Amino acid sequence: MPPHADLCGRFGAGVAMSRMYALRVLYLAVAMMLLTAHLSAIAASPIRQLTSSTATNVRPAWSPDGKSIAFQSNRDGPYHIYLMNSDGSNLRQLTNGDNDDRHPNWSPDGKTIAVDTGDQVKREITLIDVGSKNRTQVTRLGMTAQFPSFSPDGKTIAFYLYNLGTMDLWTVGRDGSNAAAVTRQLATEANNQCTFACHSAGWSPDGTRVAFSDGDNARVLLMAALTGGTATPISPDDEKSHFPVFLADGRIVYVTEHVTANQSYTDLWVVDPNDMSAVRTELAQNVQAQGPFEFNKDGSELLFFSPxxxxxxxxxxxxxxAGKAALAEKAAISTGFGVTRTPVTPQTSVLPFQVTPELVVLGVLALLAITLELTVWIYRRRRAA
Structure with a gap:
């Protein structure tokens, strides 16, 4: 064997080994680049996912100061109320027990959350102290009382009561006094009540009026909060309108759903109830998100739940x-009411990438693998030298 043969063999093997590890490092580097691109897409997406679990997380509600969000989740069996920061951090459970707690609504001072508690037949309005978690039952009607909504002064709660095939809007004092119906046969058994009526009524900022949906005609109505009387329609008769919410400036945002033989789509509208002669404003169109929506005080940000x-x-x-465009980006999505919404016009935006536990693990493993490969490669190079 020539004297340089062993050296050449070692050199050739070293080159081959170097190439092999270089290719591995290159592959892992590409994987990390793709991961970084995905994470960048997350940061740039206007839509922010706040919960992530195998459970159902729905009905979010802003705290009055905008720093916290209450929502209901069945992650431990029955639906219970959970709290989190406005960015999705600091998740904590507020209620527990064998019965469902649903449809959280904050008191104006942020110290109490109203919910409806019970089973599928009998539900009562209950107050939960946010600090102590103590419970106070407000109604004792023995029927299905649900969707509570605090008045701006915190003294009155509006809610829906279902009994004997009819759903109506009621009000009750915070202490349980003066429970009375505001409407008569708002929705009947023949109508899809949960599509149009199943959402907390919206109080005007001064507490004198409430906005709600008419189950018979699918219109948004406005009427005196405590005395009832004649309801004034504020949405067109030829549209399916529901989920009205008052903004801090007194305007009302509501949802319309347009259904044809081939497609359906949803729009968000803003209207001034004090000037019905004014033209309503379209806030967002072709919205592919689960209603109802919860707006912050100035109407610049909203919460929604979606599958x-x-x-x-x-x-x-x-x-x-960007946010309005992102709301319309999913080609079709279930509304939860048996209707699949499809945008009227083709959408070109891409569904925002979402962080998952699997992706986080993949990123960590890729980083560790790159570090290990580089360490081994450097070690072998030094030995070969």
Missing amino acids: RTGNFEIYSVTLDA
Whole structure:
């Protein structure tokens, strides 16, 4: 054997080994680049996913100061109320027990959350102290009382009462006094009540009026909060309108759903109830998100829940141009009411990438693998030298 043969063999093997590890490092580097691109897409997406679990997470509600969000989840069996920060951090459970707690609504001072508690037949309005978690039952009607909504002064609660095939809007004092119906046969058994009536009534900022949906005609109505009387329609008769919410400036945001033989789509509208002669403003169109929506005080940001990733999760979005476009980006999504919405016009935006536990693990493993490969490669190079 020539004297240089062993050296050449070692050199050739070293080159081959170097190439092999270089290719591995290259593959892992590409994987990390793709991961980084995905994470960048998350940061840039106008829609922010706030919950992530195998459970159903729905009905988000802003705290009065905008720092916390209450929502209901069945992650431990029955539906219970959970709290989290506005960015989805600091998740904690507020209620527990064998009965469902649903449809959280904050008191104006942020110290209490009203819910409806019970089973599928009998539900009562209950108050939960946010600090102590103590419970106080408000109604004792023995029927289905649900969807509570605090008045702006915190002294009165509006809610829906279902009994003997009819659903109506009621009010009751915070202490349980003066429970009375505001409407008569708002929705009947023949109508799909949960599509149009199953959402907390919206109080005007001064507490004198409430906005709600008419189950018979699918219109948004406005009437005196405590005395009832004649309801004034504020949405067109030829549209299915529901989920009205008052903004801090007194305007009302509501949802319309347009259904044809081939498609359906949803729009968000803003109207001034004090000037019905004014033209209503379209806030967002072709919205592919689960209603009802919860707006912050100035109407610039909203919360919604949607099954766009498989499970019902809670999202927030800022209502700028990018946010409005992102709301319409999913080609079709279940409304939860037996209707699948499809945009009227083709959408070109891409569904925002979502962080999952699997992706986080993949990123960590890829980083560790790159570090290990580089360490081994450097070690072998030094030995070969």
